[in-house]
Amino acid sequence: MGEDIEKKVRQILSDLCGMPVKSIKFNSSLIDDLGLDSFGKLELAYAIQEAFGVNLMKYAASIPLMLKVKDIVMFLKSAIKE
Numbered sequence: 001m002g003e004d005i006e007k008k009v010r011q012i013l014s015d016l017c018g019m020p021v022k023s024i025k026f027n028s029s030l031i032d033d034l035g036l037d038s039f040g041k042l043e044l045a046y047a048i049q050e051a052f053g054v055n056l057m058k059y060a061a062s063i064p065l066m067l068k069v070k071d072i073v074m075f076l077k078s079a080i081k082e
Helices: 002-017 038-052 056-065 069-081
Strands: none
Touching: 002 038, 002 069, 038 056, 038 069, 056 069
């Protein structure tokens, strides 16, 4: 399950950033490495919500803390278990 989540997150980021999936690493920074701005992060939040069926409004306080790919993956692992 964890690998599937990471793979799906990396694919979403690839689609948003226009970068190859293989260049998006677990430790990639959303801002510094992938170039996401605040609008890009909003698009990412909607794409994650749609792809994983997670209501992000329930976790709104956690969203600004997601700075790297690994933060998103770890968040989704815990949110999906609930």
